Amino acid sequence: MKSNLITKWPEKAANRSMLRAVGFNDKDFNKYQIGVASTWSNITPCNNHINILSKAVEYGINKYAKATIFNTITVSDGISNGNFGMKYSLLSREIISSSIETVCNAQSFDAIVSIGGCDKNIPGCILGMCRLNLPSIFIYGGTILPGKNRTDIVSVFESLGKYYSKKIKENELLEIEKNSIIGSGSCSGMYTANSMAIAAEVLGISIPNTSLQNAQSINKILNCINSGKIIFNLLKNNIKIKDIINYNSILNAIKVISLLGGSTNCILHLLSIANCLNINLNLKDIKNISNNLPTISDLKPSGNFFISDLINCGGIQKFLKFLLEINILNGDCLTVTGFTLKENLKNIKNNYVNKILKNINFPLKKTNQIKILFGNLSKNGCISKISGKEGEIFLGKSKVFNSEEESIEFIYKNKIYKKTIIVIRFEGPKGGPGMREMLTPTSALIGVGVKKDIALITDGRFSGGSHGFVVGHISPEAYNKGEISILFDNDLIMIDTINNNILFFVNKKKIELRKKFFFNYSKISYGILNLYRKMSMDSSTGANFSYE
Ligand code: FES
Numbered sequence: 001m002k003s004n005l006i007t008k009w010p011e012k013a014a015n016r017s018m019l020r021a022v023g024f025n026d027k028d029f030n031k032y033q034i035g036v037a038s039t040w041s042n043i044t045p046c047n048n049h050i051n052i053l054s055k056a057v058e059y060g061i062n063k064y065a066k067a068t069i070f071n072t073i074t075v076s077d078g079i080s081n082g083n084f085g086m087k088y089s090l091l092s093r094e095i096i097s098s099s100i101e102t103v104c105n106a107q108s109f110d111a112i113v114s115i116g117g118c119d120k121n122i123p124g125c126i127l128g129m130c131r132l133n134l135p136s137i138f139i140y141g142g143t144i145l146p147g148k149n150r151t152d153i154v155s156v157f158e159s160l161g162k163y164y165s166k167k168i169k170e171n172e173l174l175e176i177e178k179n180s181i182i183g184s185g186s187c188s189g190m191y192t193a194n195s196m197a198i199a200a201e202v203l204g205i206s207i208p209n210t211s212l213q214n215a216q217s218i219n220k221i222l223n224c225i226n227s228g229k230i231i232f233n234l235l236k237n238n239i240k241i242k243d244i245i246n247y248n249s250i251l252n253a254i255k256v257i258s259l260l261g262g263s264t265n266c267i268l269h270l271l272s273i274a275n276c277l278n279i280n281l282n283l284k285d286i287k288n289i290s291n292n293l294p295t296i297s298d299l300k301p302s303g304n305f306f307i308s309d310l311i312n313c314g315g316i317q318k319f320l321k322f323l324l325e326i327n328i329l330n331g332d333c334l335t336v337t338g339f340t341l342k343e344n345l346k347n348i349k350n351n352y353v354n355k356i357l358k359n360i361n362f363p364l365k366k367t368n369q370i371k372i373l374f375g376n377l378s379k380n381g382c383i384s385k386i387s388g389k390e391g392e393i394f395l396g397k398s399k400v401f402n403s404e405e406e407s408i409e410f411i412y413k414n415k416i417y418k419k420t421i422i423v424i425r426f427e428g429p430k431g432g433p434g435m436r437e438m439l440t441p442t443s444a445l446i447g448v449g450v451k452k453d454i455a456l457i458t459d460g461r462f463s464g465g466s467h468g469f470v471v472g473h474i475s476p477e478a479y480n481k482g483e484i485s486i487l488f489d490n491d492l493i494m495i496d497t498i499n500n501n502i503l504f505f506v507n508k509k510k511i512e513l514r515k516k517f518f519f520n521y522s523k524i525s526y527g528i529l530n531l532y533r534k535m536s537m538d539s540s541t542g543a544n545f546s547y548e
Pocket residue numbers: 044046076077078079117118119185186187191193
């Protein structure tokens with residue numbers, strides 16, 4: 001046992017002495033030591049119940065081994081969005097993964113169970129587990145229920161746009177603010193947290209049928225308790241995370257997320273997981289997948305239903321079985337149960353169709369919402385999510401902003417003409433630094449009622465809650481002198497999601513001239529943001545730290 005480094009032999013007396021003080025007894029020193037990484041925090045409803053879940057995990061583990069709970073940090077995108085704090089969001093993924101790696105190796109744990117409930121702590125937990133390569137399980141904190149009149153966090157962001165465009169009064173805005181988020185759990189649509197939780201289950205690192213559970217439910221507690229037996233089983237059989245996550249399991253996750261209309265952030269995180277495990281996956285692979293899949297789910301942000309509605313309809317197990325039977329999923333990938341995906345689904349029926357998940361032969365849309373685009377404006381690729389309601393090709397003139405704040409001020413105070421393409425740059429991983437999400441500008445556009453007539457492109461990211469004609473992750477980013485940095489107002493741009501192109505039409509001479517006068521509008525940064533600027537890789541490979 002790896003943990004013998006701190007529990008066995010006379011020379012470990014000092015270590016044991018310390019451990020006795022935190023509740024260990026003689027028998028505990030002969031057991032597997034399992035770290036329980038909790039992302040509990042009282043700063044956000046996504047995570048404020050995770051203490052209870054980590055206690056349930058501890059209880060489940062202690063029947064078979066010895067659990068030790070430790071905490072890592074979290075930030076809340078729902079709170080940080082639209083301000084300076086959001087620069088710390090993606091960076092927090094790296095801090096979380098690094099802190100999990102640090103504690104687990106410092107404490108010589110034999111295995112790890114991590115619990116995450118928000119956009120960045122889920123991939124943070126997974127990346128930490130990947131770096132450790134121990135027997136590992138990821139547990140999702142679960143989804144929040146919708147608020148009054150079927151509202152949620154995105155309703156509040158969009159109401160703000162309605163308020164600024166005088167469509168609702170301040171008291172109506174306050175009413176929405178007070179009643180949209182009630183209780184604990186992750187944001188309720190097919191936004192990033194729910195998308196990543198589903199990805200984790202399809203990857204095989206979560207217990208089957210646990211990514212779709214309400215945060216405050218008996219099933220969620222049972223999921224936590226059951227993890228004890230399963231992690232013990234993984235230890236006995238020496239099944240580590242690298243035995244589970246591979247190229248095929250990542251492709252499986254991308255396919256399911258694409259079909260369900262998941263968040264573009266999921267693509268970023270899956271690229272970073274692949275990168276961390278030295279799995280050769282790139283945006284072209286993802287482009288080929290999404291080009292061949294339809295959109296079948298009516299989930300928010302662009303659809304009508306919440307994840308809790310999908311839970312009430314029976315979850316996604318039947319859907320996964322169906323995908324397996326029509327050979328969309330590779331069933332041979334190993335999972336935390338010790339069985340393959342195909343074996344886990346053996347007794348599940350494939351009759352998945354319901355009011356949310358449409359028949360794949362009669363989809364909501366024949367093409368997929370997630371589109372990977374390439375072109376002279378983004379040579380390394382970028383990601384869009386187009387529901388189709390806005391059209392599939394957008395030709396318009398640029399209106400350029402060098403930060404999110406500049407764009408928000410403009411949207412709220414000015415008339416925006418039809419066929420404008422709002423360009424928000426110097427918001428990439430290095431330029432921001434931190435690759436902020438542009439939820440506030442996209443919500444503002446929807447709120448002021450110009451969603452169909454305006455497109456928005458950026459080297460930053462989008463929240464899973466963003467919708468409209470939006471393209472993010474433009475790479476190379478402006479900070480790295482990507483072509484987005486040389487756009488002027490009124491340049492003609494074409495976003496063609498049918499042919500996966502993003503192009504700007506400026507003649508070669510002008511392009512060369514503009515390149516000579518490149519100006520870095522990126523703000524001076526400090527502290528850990530500066531470290532992220534130095535260490536972050538390109539968004540087309542996941543924007544994680546480069547440790548080289
Ligand atoms: Fe945590 Fe949305 S802010 S899941």
